[in-house]
Amino acid sequence: xxxxxxxxxxxxxxxxxxxxxxxxxxxxxxxxxxxxxxxxxxxxxxxxxxxxxxxxxxxxxxxxxxxxxxxxxxxxxxxxxxxxxxxxxxxxxxxxxxxxxxxxxxxxxxxxxxxxxxxxxxxxxxxxxxxxxxxxxxxxxxxxxxxxxxxxxxxxxxxxxxxxxxxxxxxxxxxxxxxxxxxxxxxxxxxxxxxxxxxxxxxxxxxxxxxxxxxxxxxxxxxxxxxxxxxxxxxxxxxxxxxxxxxxxxxxxxxxxxxxxxxxxxxxxxxxxxxxxxxxxxxxxxxxxxxxxxxxxxxxxxxxxxxxxxxxxxxxxxxxxxxxxxxxxxxxxxxxxxxxxxxxxxxxxxxxxxxxxxxxxxxxxxxxxxxxxxxxxxxxxxxxxxxxxxxxxxxxxxxxxxxxxxxxxxxxxxxxxxxx
Amino acid sequence: xxxxxxxxxxxxxxxxxxxxxxxxxxxxxxxxxxxxxxxxxxxxxxxxxxxxxxxxxxxxxxxxxxxxxxxxxxxxxxxxxxxxxxxxxxxxxxxxxxxxxxxxxxxxxxxxxxxxxxxxxxxxxxxxxxxxxxxxxxxxxxxxxxxxxxxxxxxxxxxxxxxxxxxxxxxxxxxxxxxxxxxxxxxxxxxxxxxxxxxxxxxxxxxxxxxxxxxxxxxxxxxxxxxxxxxxxxxxxxxxxxxxxxxxxxxxxxxxxxxxxxxxxxxxxxxxxxxxxxxxxxxxxxxxxxxxxxxxxxxxxxxxxxxxxxxxxxxxxxxxxxxxxxxxxxxxxxxxxxxxxxxxxxxxxxxxxxxxxxxxxxxxxxxxxxxxxxxxxxxxxxxxxxxxxxxxxxxxxxxxxxxxxxxxxxxxxxxxxxxxxxxxxxxxxxxxxxxxxxxxxxxxxxxxxxxxxxxxxxxxxxxxxxx
Numbered sequence: 010x011x012x013x014x015x016x017x018x019x020x021x022x023x024x025x026x027x028x029x030x031x032x033x034x035x036x037x038x039x040x041x042x043x044x045x046x047x048x049x050x051x052x053x054x055x056x057x058x059x060x061x062x063x064x065x066x067x068x069x070x071x072x073x074x075x076x077x078x079x080x081x082x083x084x085x086x087x088x089x090x091x092x093x094x095x096x097x098x099x100x101x102x103x104x105x106x107x108x109x110x111x112x113x114x115x116x117x118x119x120x121x122x123x124x125x126x127x128x129x130x131x132x133x134x135x136x137x138x139x140x141x142x143x144x145x146x147x148x149x150x151x152x153x154x155x156x157x158x159x160x161x162x163x164x165x166x167x168x169x170x171x172x173x174x175x176x177x178x179x180x181x182x183x184x185x186x187x188x189x190x191x192x193x194x195x196x197x198x199x200x201x202x203x204x205x206x207x208x209x210x211x212x213x214x215x216x217x218x219x220x221x222x223x224x225x226x227x228x229x230x231x232x233x234x235x236x237x238x239x240x241x242x243x244x245x246x247x248x249x250x251x252x253x254x255x256x257x258x259x260x261x262x263x264x265x266x267x268x269x270x271x272x273x274x275x276x277x278x279x280x281x282x283x284x285x286x287x288x289x290x291x292x293x294x295x296x297x298x299x300x301x302x303x304x305x306x307x308x309x310x311x312x313x314x315x316x317x318x319x320x321x322x323x324x325x326x327x328x329x330x331x332x333x334x335x336x337x338x339x340x341x342x343x344x345x346x347x348x349x350x351x352x353x354x355x356x357x358x359x360x361x362x363x364x365x366x367x368x369x370x371x372x373x374x375x376x377x378x379x380x381x382x383x384x385x386x387x388x389x390x391x392x393x394x395x396x397x398x399x400x401x402x403x404x405x406x407x408x409x410x411x412x413x414x415x416x417x418x419x420x421x422x423x424x425x426x427x428x429x
Numbered sequence: 430x431x432x433x434x435x436x437x438x439x440x441x442x443x444x445x446x447x448x449x450x451x452x453x454x455x456x457x458x459x460x461x462x463x464x465x466x467x468x469x470x471x472x473x474x475x476x477x478x479x480x481x482x483x484x485x486x487x488x489x490x491x492x493x494x495x496x497x498x499x500x501x502x503x504x505x506x507x508x509x510x511x512x513x514x515x516x517x518x519x520x521x522x523x524x525x526x527x528x529x530x531x532x533x534x535x536x537x538x539x540x541x542x543x544x545x546x547x548x549x550x551x552x553x554x555x556x557x558x559x560x561x562x563x564x565x566x567x568x569x570x571x572x573x574x575x576x577x578x579x580x581x582x583x584x585x586x587x588x589x590x591x592x593x594x595x596x597x598x599x600x601x602x603x604x605x606x607x608x609x610x611x612x613x614x615x616x617x618x619x620x621x622x623x624x625x626x627x628x629x630x631x632x633x634x635x636x637x638x639x640x641x642x643x644x645x646x647x648x649x650x651x652x653x654x655x656x657x658x659x660x661x662x663x664x665x666x667x668x669x670x671x672x673x674x675x676x677x678x679x680x681x682x683x684x685x686x687x688x689x690x691x692x693x694x695x696x697x698x699x700x701x702x703x704x705x706x707x708x709x710x711x712x713x714x715x716x717x718x719x720x721x722x723x724x725x726x727x728x729x730x731x732x733x734x735x736x737x738x739x740x741x742x743x744x745x746x747x748x749x750x751x752x753x754x755x756x757x758x759x760x761x762x763x764x765x766x767x768x769x770x771x772x773x774x775x776x777x778x779x780x781x782x783x784x785x786x787x788x789x790x791x792x793x794x795x796x797x798x799x800x801x802x803x804x805x806x807x808x809x810x811x812x813x814x815x816x817x818x819x820x821x822x823x824x825x826x827x828x829x830x831x832x833x834x835x836x837x838x839x840x841x842x843x844x845x846x847x848x849x850x851x852x853x854x855x856x857x858x859x860x861x862x863x864x865x866x867x868x869x870x871x872x873x874x875x876x877x878x879x880x881x882x883x884x885x886x887x888x889x890x891x892x893x894x895x896x
Binding site: 169 | 633689769772811812825826845860862
């Protein structure tokens with residue numbers, strides 16, 4: 010089987026002035042229906058529709074004269090196949106979900122739809138995948154296999170205890186169950202080629218642009234001194250309006266075991282910040298590529314997909330799909346990934362005070378969490394293809410599938426059983 | 430730490446005063462400020478002599494502080510979890526207070542049964558308690574303050590209603606002046622008291638209030654903009670009333686032992702229960718004694734999980750004591766794990782209510798309500814108490830588990846189609862794990878609120894009139 014690659018699609022287009030309220034309402038009213046429709050898609054891991062409102066710049070001016078519609082997916086394979094799949098799954102609902110979006114051609118013509126998506130798609134500045142090479146059907150198939158062997162174990166149990174078999178007999182029994190199901194439903198069993206290869210020279214690639222890196226760091230004290238002046242002059246950004254907005258976000262979170270986060274904040278003005286963002290994104294991506302292959306973003310094991318996208322109007326957009334609670338997620342940012350995040354986000358406004366681009370910043374726990382919350386944008390529709398599975402579950406189920414499809418010795422059997 | 434300014438409850442569990450009563454106060458129509466002036470001198474500070482006959486502490490909900498004159502601007506400087514209150518839908522989401530635990534079913538703490546303050550009175554024995562309680566109640570009536578009172582106690586045998594010795598895992602707070610017990614992990618003063626350095630090396634945010642007449646008489650730190658540091662030396666107090674279904678708990682263990690066709694049903698039920706808790710009834714942790722209860726050695730908080738039990742074969746990963754405080758089990762190494770876990774500590778002051786259900790491992794209910802007044806102190810509700818509740822207790826992905834919550838206090842879970850998710854408890858074993866299915870929900874939330882436990886100067890401030 011060939012390797013299925015995961016990609017990100019980010020379509021950002023302006024909404025006709027005056028249409029945003031109706032669109033917002035339509036998306037909220039049809040949230041569940043859109044989620045159900047997307048569940049028919051075989052290429053979509055996560056998706057969301059979010060209306061990006063105009064937000065203030067550093068000087069307090071409002072960026073954007075209209076709302077922007079951001080539609081994003083994390084998908085398998087090639088873009089054209091994904092778009093065709095979306096069109097089949099969502100059908101005419103697409104027209105409702107893009108009503109009022111400028112330039113949207115309607116769902117009837119696939120070629121026009123694809124042209125619209127391509128024309129308005131933005132490249133991710135940085136993109137993380139926790140479980141590369143595992144397509145949606147494989148993730149679902151793995152979960153089904155796991156469920157089948159769990160229920161077989163239930164049949165073999167008295168109360169909580171599985172009766173009397175040794176590891177090898179038990180494992181073979183489960184392999185039989187798995188094989189029957191895999192043949193019936195056409196599921197993958199055994200190893201799947203995920204295209205995981207050691208990427209050579211991670212450190213070397215990180216410093217491919219040594220001059221740029223040095224310039225960014227050397228100039229940072231001057232610009233941080235400027236930030237300090239701005240901070241002193243600025244009125245507090247933590248306004249009652251922002252607080253009211255963030256109360257609304259809190260109500261939408263933690264409904265299931267996963268959460269989606271949409272975060273939007275203006276860049277600080279001037280060439281230095283956009284230059285440094287470019288350098289830092291490159292550095293962070295190169296340094297964490299090796300790590301992201303095993304499901305970690307700077308030591309965080311709970312992020313399925315995440316990405317930064319720089320909008321043409323100089324605002325930085327961040328999408329994340331993570332396991333567990335907001336508080337735990339942000340806590341892990343602070344405790345385990347503060348440097349990487351500070352390198353990127355210190356180039357945006359209101360960010361907690363930094364030193365040399367990478368120190369302090371996210372380490373200021375209360376300030377960083379307040380900042381994150383303040384810049385979050387309510388997400389109208391958020392979809393997950395496997396809302397009950399954590400990154401750990403996905404990776405473990407994949408391991409179980411591999412072992413179920415292999416010839417096992419006693420050690421292998423024990424390994425399989427220990428994963429259940 | 431300014432021990433003379435903090436309330437005593439921050440530093441002491443008042444074990445010498447095992448009998449106590451909690452008063453949940455309603456200020457509406459009364460004169461809370463007048464009442465506060467009268468009881469101010471009775472309030473126990475952290476510097477009080479040990480042999481005093483009574484202990485008395487006082488904490489306010491956000492609406493209680495508003496009734497005593499703090500305005501919206503003042504309240505916005507408190508943590509928003511506190512200002513929202515425990516029954517706010519967003520807090521319910523985070524805490525898992527839904528379905529049968531929904532605040533609308535609570536006895537108190539919901540919007541309909543809101544409380545303004547919690548007054549805690551502690552005494553050596555029941556007679557003292559009744560006598561002092563009567564005086565207090567008379568005073569409350571005099572000033573028109575409504576109240577709901579309930580007796581709470583440290584049980585004589587030192588065991589909570591299910592029959593387990595508890596309260597071992599407490600942090601040692603720097604600057605508290607207490608003796609550190611073996612195994613107590615040190616945490617920064619600012620993890621418990623506002624206005625001090627916390628675990629991140631930052632001084633905690635301190636709620637502020639506008640100055641009042643007379644404020645200058647108190648040596649009160651003044652923040653920028655002329656505002657007074659009202660929250661300095663204060664702390665957030667979480668109170669949750671949790672009903673325990675003791676008979677239901679033991680009946681489940683008994684039935685589970687029977688389903689396993691165990692030879693000795695009593696012994697097996699005890700083991701199943703101990704695995705859910707992570708300790709034996711006498712408090713000995715399962716990592717020390719995985720197979721049978723044995724006499725407690727010294728230092729029941731002096732153990733870790735990672736080295737002794739990396740695979741959960743002694744103490745299951747889903748056991749209550751792991752979920753409430755995972756010690757060193759996460760992270761790349763033990764040191765990192767312990768450091769991370771210690772970012773989420775609380776100081777517990779819980780006490781039992783209702784009579785004990787007689788008998789050992791009793792399976793016959795008597796219809797009387799009993800349970801725990803869970804009380805905990807922390808400086809950051811979201812990062813400490815709520816984190817424990819949400820990310821450890823109620824997470825179905827805790828420690829690599831995939832579909833279960835705390836076997837004792839885990840929330841009720843429903844799937845997308847609003848079907849209840851069966852409660853499960855996994856016991857790691859070789860060659861293959863055991864699944865206990867269909868656990869009953871043996872703990873029910875009956876009430877709760879977030880309170881603020883001010884320092885003594887701040888209490889003085891509340892007595893000073895704007896008017």
